[in-house]
Every structure is written in C-alpha cells, then in structure tokens.
Amino acid sequence: MRKIFKTLYAAGFAGALTFTAATACAKDITIAFVGNSMQYPYDVAVAKGFQDACKKLGCKTSILDAKGSVEREGNAIDDLIVQNVDGIAFIPQDSAVAKSWVDKAAEHHIPIVAVATQVGDPDKVPLRQVYGKLTALVTTDDVLAGEHSGGLAAKTLPSDRVAKIAIVEGSPGMSIVRQRTEGFRKALDKAGIKYQIVASQPTDWTADKGEAVCQNVLTAHPDIDVIFSQADDMALGCARAIRAAGSKAKLIATAGGSRLGNAAIRNGELDGSVCTRPELIGRLTATALYDAVTGKNTNKAQFITYDIPAITKANLAVCPPEW
Template sequence: MPLLLAALTMVIAGASLLGLRQASRAANGPAAVQVRGGPRYGLSTVGLSYPFAAAIAKGFSDAAARAGASAVVLDAKGDVQKQANDIDDLLAQKVAGIAIMPLDSIVAQGWVRRANAQRVPIAAVAALVGDPKSRAIDDVYPGLVALASQDEVAAGRAAGELARRLLPADRPARIAIIEGAAGFPEVEQRARGFRQALDAAGTRYTIVAAQPGNWTSEGGEAACQNILSARPDVDLFYNEADDMVIGCARAVRAAGSGARLIGVGGSKLAIASIKAGAVDGTVCFKPEALGALAFEALAGNTASSSRFRTYPIPAVTRDTVANCVGQW
C-alpha cells in the first residue's frame, strides 16, 4: 500500500516521516512507555524502534513531564491494525488528549472522527491526516487541534539555498538528485522546493540525472555510483535524505570525484560527517521539537494561533553545524 509505506518511512520523509526513511529499524523496540503523574496524554507512534519516531516520543514525554502531566506512548510497530487498536485503547483509558503519527494518512481520518465523537482532543505529528497527494502540509485536517510537522517544500528550498552557495558561478552547474523512492510525496515536494530556491536566485544549472536511493545508505551509494559512471562531471549531488548522502559520499570518494554533497534531515551521522568534511551540508530537522509541539497543542498551549505547528529548519554547513544538534 503506497500510503502505508509512505507513512512508515516518512519524515521524511518525509517524510514527512522523513526520519523513518533515514533510519534503520532495530529489533524488538518497546511496546509502551508510561511516565506517571498528572493528567494523562497518549501518543500513538508508528514504531519506537525507529530513531526518528523514538525522538518524537521523547520530545512528547519530556514536554508532558515539564507540564506536570504523564505520557502514555503506544508502539504500533509498523502495523496499521495495531495502531487502530492502540487508539481505541487510549480512548478507553479516557486520556486528556491523543497525538498520532499515522501509518496511513487516509485510514487516520476515521481515527480523528472517533476521537471527536468522544470529545477527546487529537493532534497529528510528523505526517498529515488526509490524502497527501491533494492536501497541502499546512491544510490541517478538520477535527485535529493541530498538525506538528516539517514543511517539506521549505526543506527543499533550504537545501537549494545551500546548493546555490556551493555551485560554480562561472558556468551552468551540473546537478544530480538522489530521490527517496517512487510514490512518496516528499520526493516531489523536496525536489520542487530545491528548484524553487535555485530559480529564485537566478542560478544557472541543469539536472543531469535523478535516481531513487530508496532512503537508505546502500541505495544512495548505488545511485551515485551509477550516475558517476555516466556523468563523472557532476558538480553536486542533492540527496533527499541524510542516510543516502552518507552512502553517496562513499561513492564520490571511491570515484575520486570532487562533487559537493548535501542531504536533508540533521541525523547524528550526517552531522558527524559534516564535521569531518565528508559531507558539505544538510537541512536540520528536530524530531524532539515535533513531539513537544504536539503535546503543547493538546494541552491547550496558545503560544501559536496556527493549527499547523512547525519550527525553523535551517541548512547547515561545517561552519554552522554547531547550530544543529542531531536528535536521531
């Protein structure tokens, strides 16, 4: 199911559960985490064994603790039916509010209606509710108190602004894009924002190749190897996820290429690679902030009047990488 797979690997992806796309799944993650004390709020997560999702859960639980509340975090383990059951469990427990990281954005519409019928506030985090092909990220589904997520087009623009500074100015630049995987809305959204930034700056460039890296390090390495064999003159690889940029860096080094490398996500490994000079830059995501934003919306925090809640996602290089602390 494309929608299920898209949510599972988003952000980025993101998804976006972009972080899920960028992370490797560990075995046997915990099924539930409860922090005791105060009013109880639930989080239905796609899978605590995914580092990005686990970071969102940490941000949610930490925000609850700061507010004198408790968090009940249920792990769907990548199973839509289990996630549906988890939401039923949270409603039966009469929690004060529920945040969902939906595995299936279409199926999640029914969960929102169910919570609304019981007058339980419900928010989405890291992935929108509704058809992602026709719904803009900031078009929050009716019945949700909020959606806390990244703006994937804005992430692409940040990557494009970074690329502009790295490209040669004396001739049209040759760019290759390492995409996520076919069918995921973040692939088009991040590419669109990337082009928007270059075009707005009047940058002269040509996209000489675009191949899927399937959100993994191995996929990114293979895609970059293939492109370099046909186009060894590539000036820059835009990788739509940090895991892919790590693999692409291996291919670039092996080929003796001088191509510049940028990613998206702000993973710990990407941050370390930027500090080491193996990668030129990335776009900084903060999954813990998403968890906190979702809790604050459920708890009635009115610091933001918008139902779409997000945070700055700057591009960082070796000079500014200290501004991005990897959270996954």
C-alpha cells in the same frame, strides 16, 4: 441561586470550557504517541521530547511503536481510542490513510496531533494546510527546509551548463517527500540555475537504502553534480557510495542536525543540511495536546513549527544535535 445560574448561562460556551478545563485538570491526563518506527533515531528523539514535556506538565504518557507498518499504526490508534486516552499524537506513515484515523478520534472527541507530516492525499493537499479535524500539525516546515537545501545546492552548481541532480527521497505516501522536493526546486529556480533531475528514487529512510540508491545513481550518471538527500540518514549511506565511487558529486541533505549528520558535515563528507529538532517537536506536540485536553487552547488545525537554519561546517554550533 437563580441569579448565579443566569450569570453562568449568559457566559455560554466560555463557561462550559472553564468547567471542562477544571475537570480535565482534576484528573490524571494520559496522552499517547505512536511512532513510525522506534528503530529510527528521529522517532526516539520525538518520543523523548514528548515524555519530557508531559512530565513537566504533570501528565502521563503512552509510547507505541508501529514498527514501520501502516496497518499496525492504524490498529494502535484504534486501541488508544477504545482505551479513551485523553490525547493522541502520531507520525502518519501514509498521509491519505491517516485521514480516517483522525476522523475516528474526532468522533470520540479525542484531541489528535499529526507529527512531522500532513494528513490527506499528499498529491492534493495544499502545502502547509492542516487537516481541519486535527488539533495541530507539529512539524518542520518542510517546504522551507527544501528551499534551504536548494539554496545550499545552488551555491555549488555550475552556471555555464545544465546541472545534473539526483534526489534520494523518503518513503512513498508521505507528504513531506513532495514538500521537500518542491521547496528544493523552488530555490534552484529562484537562483536561476539551469538543471535536470536525472533520478529521483524513494527509500525507507535508512542509510543502507540511501547507499544503494546512490550507488545506482552514480553508476547510471557518473557525472552527476549534486545529490539531494531528503534526510540525514540516507545522506550518510550516500556519502559511502560517493566515496567508494570516487565521485566529485556534492551531497546536500535536509532533515539534518543528527549527531552522525553533523559529524559528516564536520568531516567534509556532507556539504550541508538543514537543522531539524525532533525533541523540540516532541515537546511542542505534548504541549499542544495537553492544552487541548485542559481547555487552555481548543483551536483546531494549528500549524506549529520552529526555526530551521541551513547548516554547514561554518555554523554547526547553531544546531546542537537532538537525535
């Protein structure tokens, strides 16, 4: 017995992890996902992928809806910590505020994963950096997504004058807004395009708000060359505004690949977008949490992403819609 004890002691931390993993596998594992708002098809698709993966892994899920409220999201995460769930995933509605939620989960030794957007001050956190107390950030590479959109826009813009561009942003406070814009501008600069951003307005990620913003842009700048929408949903509303105004502006989106967005590309209402796969994000998120809980992968601050091709009418088949 003494010899066995010494062998286990010599194994040190690795042995402790093995014991922890065996213990975790022996019990029912429950992991939770807190959506930004289940009114958004994107969040519903993430939740579906999360549940599908967990079912295959043999764990249980708890799905909560923050209903677009930062306060409600914080309360939901607090409640999950009190309930001592095994792991938590959430879509940060406010990247800066979310840091305190991650800190609290870490204090209670609960693995926590941020989905779709960074944690930390969106104006200060370096691009692609993952907050150290997170198990992982599972996301589209939004800098690259912006670059793909900028590349699509560059092909439509004039080379003999300064092009006029408007940006339809997502919700304020989310790091992806800055990332998508920076990637977009990087691609235009690389292509040598001379341009001016004549308007850049936030939205609540909805088609109605996208339509309202684009109506304002087209009224103020009827000669706009390109409108860049930071998600398919706003682009759908923007397409209505362009059609109503009889504008010849090109419409480029990112965070695309939705059923309605792909249909708009097919019909010529949207000139291009970038493939987004929220169900896959949900599956990757559940797997990252499960691996952390069972001790299979206890690494911190992982950046987990996937391939995101630019899509146009010519190659829609590469991006089957998941939302």
